Amino acid sequence: MKERGTLVVVSGFSGAGKGTVLAQVLARRPDLYFSVSFTTRAPREGEQDGVNYHFVTREEFQARIGRGEFLEYAEYVGNYYGTSMQVIREKLERGIDVVLEIEIQGAAKVREKLPEAVSLFLVPPSFEELSRRLHARGTDSEEKIQQRLATAREEAKEIVNYDYIVVNDTVDHAVEEILAILTAESCRKERRLHLMEGV
Amino acid sequence: MKERGTLVVVSGFSGAGKGTVLAQVLARRPDLYFSVSFTTRAPREGEQDGVNYHFVTREEFQARIGRGEFLEYAEYVGNYYGTSMQVIREKLERGIDVVLEIEIQGAAKVREKLPEAVSLFLVPPSFEELSRRLHARGTDSEEKIQQRLATAREEAKEIVNYDYIVVNDTVDHAVEEILAILTAESCRKERRLHLMEGV
Numbered sequence: 001m002k003e004r005g006t007l008v009v010v011s012g013f014s015g016a017g018k019g020t021v022l023a024q025v026l027a028r029r030p031d032l033y034f035s036v037s038f039t040t041r042a043p044r045e046g047e048q049d050g051v052n053y054h055f056v057t058r059e060e061f062q063a064r065i066g067r068g069e070f071l072e073y074a075e076y077v078g079n080y081y082g083t084s085m086q087v088i089r090e091k092l093e094r095g096i097d098v099v100l101e102i103e104i105q106g107a108a109k110v111r112e113k114l115p116e117a118v119s120l121f122l123v124p125p126s127f128e129e130l131s132r133r134l135h136a137r138g139t140d141s142e143e144k145i146q147q148r149l150a151t152a153r154e155e156a157k158e159i160v161n162y163d164y165i166v167v168n169d170t171v172d173h174a175v176e177e178i179l180a181i182l183t184a185e186s187c188r189k190e191r192r193l194h195l196m197e198g199v
Numbered sequence: 200m201k202e203r204g205t206l207v208v209v210s211g212f213s214g215a216g217k218g219t220v221l222a223q224v225l226a227r228r229p230d231l232y233f234s235v236s237f238t239t240r241a242p243r244e245g246e247q248d249g250v251n252y253h254f255v256t257r258e259e260f261q262a263r264i265g266r267g268e269f270l271e272y273a274e275y276v277g278n279y280y281g282t283s284m285q286v287i288r289e290k291l292e293r294g295i296d297v298v299l300e301i302e303i304q305g306a307a308k309v310r311e312k313l314p315e316a317v318s319l320f321l322v323p324p325s326f327e328e329l330s331r332r333l334h335a336r337g338t339d340s341e342e343k344i345q346q347r348l349a350t351a352r353e354e355a356k357e358i359v360n361y362d363y364i365v366v367n368d369t370v371d372h373a374v375e376e377i378l379a380i381l382t383a384e385s386c387r388k389e390r391r392l393h394l395m396e397g398v
Contacts, residue, residue, distance in 0.1 A: 181382075
């Protein structure tokens with residue numbers, strides 16, 4: 001029997017530093033597959049097909065919905081976004097660990113369809129620090145920042161549904177914790193009992 | 200709210216290399232408390248009180264039983280062996296992670312009394328390798344080795360009750376896995392939800 005891969009679902013507040021942390025996790029574990037979403041929105045400057053997203057037409061997206069290919073999908077501001085069940089399943093069956101960065105509602109749907117998924121939520125060390133980071137980025141108006149903080153306070157209520165909470169106090173520390181979670185999950189009894197077969 | 204420590208229960212087949220692996224885990228994580236058992240048997244050459252065991256008299260041991268101090272205890276060949284609940288609880292409350300090396304029956308009792316304990320079972324990469332290691336030690340007769348292997352086959356049935364299986368293919372690898380499990384467990388939602396208090 002071959003060991004199946006682990007599906008790791010990562011969510012976090014806007015401004016918690018998911019992008020930076022996950023880029024380093026992937027640099028340290030090049031064997032991981034980082035799930036790339038499908039979208040019908042147009043590529044932005046510098047975005048590459050198959051790297052940032054799989055860019056597809058509305059017709060193709062709907063055909064994939066029809067074939068039940070999505071683990072989850074949603075429509076935002078007139079564009080579809082979705083995660084392909086087919087690709088993820090194929091990787092997991094080949095024993096490859098899959099990382100899926102996804103917002104809270106999407107994570108809930110994934111957990112429903114694949115209860116064996118491991119989920120983690122990345123948080124800043126405090127809300128004061130989150131506020132500081134959002135201001136430091138300098139990309140949002142004060143009103144927008146207050147909106148993001150209010151959203152984060154709402155989202156905090158959902159963290160109870162995740163398996164792990166990773167604190168991004170420093171990027172290195174958060175990366176170490178995520179790598180440890182990946183290693184520990186691969187040691188779970190459920191994944192290794194097959195080693196005891198034939199005893 | 201202070202984060203409580205994690206109690207990690209470690210079992211493994213005789214010959215799986217528990218001693219070597221745990222010594223290196225403790226060297227890498229000197230903040231861990233390695234639980235020392237109480238016993239009424241006499242110290243052997245080189246054994247130190249408070250390091251290998253807490254050596255106590257039969258009267259003292261029975262008084263401790265009477266006070267309900269033991270998480271688990273058993274009598275083997277006329278001597279008592281037991282794990283103090285009091286010491287472990289005090290360390291956990293102070294936020295210290297505790298490692299407890301214990302055989303399968305003892306581990307079952309610990310799990311019953313402290314269901315939040317995390318348990319891991321150390322296995323050699325295969326039974327062929329276990330047999331090879333037992334022969335290589337050169338300390339047991341062939342009959343004794345066959346007995347140990349038969350016991351291991353019996354014990355293998357209990358592994359399903361453990362949370363994690365750690366494979367001791369190399370000591371370094373097993374140590375890495377145990378350290379990762381300790382880190383991952385400290386990231387569990389249950390231990391960190393207090394970070395979201397006051398949001």
